[in-house]
Amino acid sequence: MSTSLWWTASKWRSCFRCSVFRPGRRSYSKTISDTAVLPKPRLDYHAISQSIVYKSHNAFNRKYPLPVGALQSIKELTSQLSMKRHLRSTLGDRIRITKDSAEKQTLLGEAKTLKTEITRLEENLLAVEETLLNLSLQLPNDTHPDTPIGPEDAATILSTHGPPPIPASAERDHTEIGRALGLFDFESAAVVTGSSWYYLLGDAALLENALTNYAISIALKHGFKFVTTPDVVREDIASRCGFQPRDQQSGSPTSQTYFIADVRPELVISGTAEIPLAGMFANRIFPENTLPMKVVGLGRAFRAEAGSRGADTRGLYRVHQFTKVELFAVCEDDDSERTMEEFRGVQTEIFKGLGIPFRVLDMPTEELGASAFRKYDMEAWMPGRGRWGEISSTSNCTDYQARRLHIRYRRVATHQSSASKLSTHGSQSATAFAHTVNGTAAAIPRLILALVENGARFNQEGKVVGLDLPSALKPYWLAPSTNVQWL
Numbered sequence: 001m002s003t004s005l006w007w008t009a010s011k012w013r014s015c016f017r018c019s020v021f022r023p024g025r026r027s028y029s030k031t032i033s034d035t036a037v038l039p040k041p042r043l044d045y046h047a048i049s050q051s052i053v054y055k056s057h058n059a060f061n062r063k064y065p066l067p068v069g070a071l072q073s074i075k076e077l078t079s080q081l082s083m084k085r086h087l088r089s090t091l092g093d094r095i096r097i098t099k100d101s102a103e104k105q106t107l108l109g110e111a112k113t114l115k116t117e118i119t120r121l122e123e124n125l126l127a128v129e130e131t132l133l134n135l136s137l138q139l140p141n142d143t144h145p146d147t148p149i150g151p152e153d154a155a156t157i158l159s160t161h162g163p164p165p166i167p168a169s170a171e172r173d174h175t176e177i178g179r180a181l182g183l184f185d186f187e188s189a190a191v192v193t194g195s196s197w198y199y200l201l202g203d204a205a206l207l208e209n210a211l212t213n214y215a216i217s218i219a220l221k222h223g224f225k226f227v228t229t230p231d232v233v234r235e236d237i238a239s240r241c242g243f244q245p246r247d248q249q250s251g252s253p254t255s256q257t258y259f260i261a262d263v264r265p266e267l268v269i270s271g272t273a274e275i276p277l278a279g280m281f282a283n284r285i286f287p288e289n290t291l292p293m294k295v296v297g298l299g300r301a302f303r304a305e306a307g308s309r310g311a312d313t314r315g316l317y318r319v320h321q322f323t324k325v326e327l328f329a330v331c332e333d334d335d336s337e338r339t340m341e342e343f344r345g346v347q348t349e350i351f352k353g354l355g356i357p358f359r360v361l362d363m364p365t366e367e368l369g370a371s372a373f374r375k376y377d378m379e380a381w382m383p384g385r386g387r388w389g390e391i392s393s394t395s396n397c398t399d400y401q402a403r404r405l406h407i408r409y410r411r412v413a414t415h416q417s418s419a420s421k422l423s424t425h426g427s428q429s430a431t432a433f434a435h436t437v438n439g440t441a442a443a444i445p446r447l448i449l450a451l452v453e454n455g456a457r458f459n460q461e462g463k464v465v466g467l468d469l470p471s472a473l474k475p476y477w478l479a480p481s482t483n484v485q486w487l
Contacts, residue, residue: 036234036236037234037236037265038237038283038405038406039406041137041240041403041404042406042433043137043403045132048136048139055139058139058142058143059138059140061143061149061366062140062143062365062368064138064139064140064370140369140370140371141242141370141371141372141373141400143365143373144373144374144396146362146374147362147363147364147365147368147374148362148364148365149365150364150365150366151364151366151367152363152364152367154364154366155362155363155364155367155377156361157359157360157361158359158361158362158376159359159360160357160358160359160360161351161357161359162351162352162356162358163357165357165381165383166381166383167383168383168385168386168387169383169384169386170384171384171458172383172453172454172456173315173384173453174315174316174382174384174448174452174453175314175315176384176464177384177456177464178315180463180464181467181483182201182202183200183202183203183204183452184198184199184200184204184315184316185198185199186198186199186315193320194320195313196313196318196319196320197319197320198316198319198445200448203467203481203483204448206477206478206479206481207448207451208444208448209476209478210473210476210477210478211442211444211447211448211473211476212298212325212442212444213476214350214353214442214472214473215296215325216325217476218346218349218350218441219296219325219346220296222294222342222346223294224294224295224296224327225293225294225295225296226295226296226297226298227277227280227296227297228297228298228299229270229273229280229297229298230270230299231269231270231276231300232260232268232269232270233270233275233276233279234266234268235259235265235266235267236266237275237279237282237405238257238270238271238275240282240401240404240405241274241275241278241279241401241404241405242369242370242371242397242400242401242404243271243275243369243370256271256303256305257269257271257304258302258304269302270299270300270302271301271302272326273298273301273324273325273326273328274297274326274328274438276297276299277295277326277328278328278436279405280295281293281405281407281434281436282405282406282407283405283406283407285409285410286330286408286410288409288411288412289412290409291331291332291335291409292330292332292335292339293329293330293331294327294329295327295328295329296325296328296441297325297326297328298323298324298325298326299323299324299326300323300324301322301323301443302320302321303318303319303320303321316445316448317382317389317446319445322443322444322445323444323445324444325440325441325442325444326439326441327347327437327438327440327441328436328437328438328439329343329437329438330402330407330409330434330435330436331434331435331437332432333432333433333435335435336373336396336397336398336435336436337374337396339396339435339437340374340376340437340439343394343437343438343439344360344376346439347378347392347394347440347441350442351378351391351392353472354450354470354472354473355470356380356450356451356454357380357381357454358378358379358381358450359378359379361376361377361379362374362375363375363376363393368395369395371395372395372397372400373395373396373397373400374395374396375393375394375395375396376395377393378390378391378392378393379391380447380450380454381450382449382450382453382454383454384449384453385449385453389446389449389450390446391443391450392440392441393439393440394437394439395437395439396435396437397435397436397437397438398435398436399433399434400436402433402434403433407433407434407436408432408433408434409431409434410430410431411430411431411432451467451469452467455467455468455487456468457485466484467484467485468484468485468486468487469484469485469486470486471487474486
C-alpha cells in the first residue's frame with residue numbers, strides 16, 4: 001500500500017474513533033459489533049462519493065456531528081480502493097494469461113519478490129474498507145425535499161382532527177384526577193423500582209387493555225398481521241435499525257437503553273417493537289409479489305433516559321416502561337411514500353375513534369432520527385399539561401435499515417427493465433434492497449393521559465367524579481365500572 005493511502009486510512013480511523021465520543025445533540029452507533037450474526041451493512045459508497053455536498057448539508061441540517069473532512073475522505077478512500085484492487089488483479093491476470101515460460105518465470109519471481117508487499121496491501125485494504133464503512137455509518141438517511149429545515153418549532157401542521165381543544169386547566173392534571181379516582185400509584189412504584197415507574201389500577205389497567213386491543217383491531221382491519229415480539233434484542237440489531245444504545249452526550253454511557261449485564265453478545269431491552277419487528281425480516285430475500293408485508297406488533301418499550309427532560313417527567317408522559325402497539329412494513333423501493341401515507345391513515349382512524357383533539361405534523365430535520373427519510377408526528381391536546389403532546393409518529397426509512405439488516409426482494413423478471421423500478425440510489429438489478437416504514441399505533445400511557453385529561457367528569461362543586469370515554473373502547477372493556485360513562 002502506498003504511504004499516502006496508509007496515512008489517509010490511519011488519519012480517518014483516528015478521527016472516527018474520536019468522533020464516537022464527541023459530545024453533541026445527536027449521536028448513534030457507527031460500528032458493527034464483533035459478535036454480529038449478520039453480514040456487514042451493504043452501503044452505497046459510490047452514491048455517497050458522488051453527492052458529497054448534499055450529504056454534508058444534510059448531516060448539518062439534521063445536527064449530526066461528523067469528523068471534519070469525513071465525507072471527502074470517503075471519496076478519496078473509494079477512489080484509492082478501486083485503484084489498489086485494480087493493481088492487485090492486474091498482476092494476477094498477467095501471470096494467468098502469459099504463455100511464454102520465461103516470461104512466466106520472470107513474473108512469478110516478481111510475484112515472489114512482491115509477496116510481502118501484496119500481503120501488506122491486502123491487510124491494509126481490509127483496514128481501509130473497515131474505515132470506509134465506519135465513516136459511512138455516521139451518515140443519517142437522506143431527507144425528503146418537503147421536510148421543513150430546523151428545530152422542533154419549525155414543524156408544519158398538516159391536519160387537525162377531533163373536537164375543539166378545551167381550555168387548559170390544572171384541575172385536569174391526570175395525576176390529580178388519577179389520585180382522586182384511584183387510577184395510578186406512582187408512590188408504590190417509586191419504592192419498588194424508582195422514579196418514572198408506575199402502577200395502573202382498576203379502570204386505568206382496563207383502559208390499557210382496551211386501547212391495546214382497539215388499536216390492534218384497526219390494524220388487522222387494514223391487512224396487518226399480528227405479531228408479539230421479544231422485548232430483548234441484540235445490541236447490534238438495535239444499532240442497525242438506527243438506534244444508539246449508548247448515549248455519549250450524557251454522563252452515563254448507557255443512558256438511553258437498558259443493557260443485560262454479563263452476556264455475550266450484548267443484549268439490550270428494546271426501546272420499541274420497531275427493532276424486533278425489523279429484525280424479523282433481516283438477511284432475507286422476498287419475492288416482489290409478496291410485498292408489502294405489513295405487521296402490527298405488541299411489545300413493551302423500555303426507555304432508560306425517562307428522567308432527563310424536566311417537567312415532562314411528571315406522571316405518565318415520560319416513563320421508563322410502557323406498552324406499545326407498533327406498525328411496521330417492508331415494501332418495494334418505489335412504494336414507501338405511499339405506504340407511509342397508508343400508515344398515517346390508519347393512525348388517524350385510531351385517534352379519531354378516541355374523540356380527542358389531535359393534529360398531524362411534518363417534523364423538521366433536527367427532529368428526524370438517523371433512519372428517517374421523513375417523519376410525521378401526531379400530537380394530542382392535553383389540557384392538564386396545558387400543551388400538545390406527542391402520542392404517535394410514523395417514519396419512512398427508505399433503504400436505510402434494509403441495507404444494514406440485509407432486507408431484499410427479488411423483482412419480477414418482466415419489471416427489471418422498467419424505469420419505475422430504479423432503487424433509491426439509481427442502481428438496477430434483479431435483487432434490490434427493500435424499503436421499511438414504521439409507525440406507532442398506540443403508545444398506551446400517553447393515550448391514557450390524553451383520555452383522562454380530556455374526559456374527566458366533574459360535579460357542580462368542581463370535584464372529579466368519573467371519566468367519559470369513547471364508545472369505541474367499550475367492546476374491549478372487561479369489567480363493569482361505576483366511574484366510566486361511554487360517549
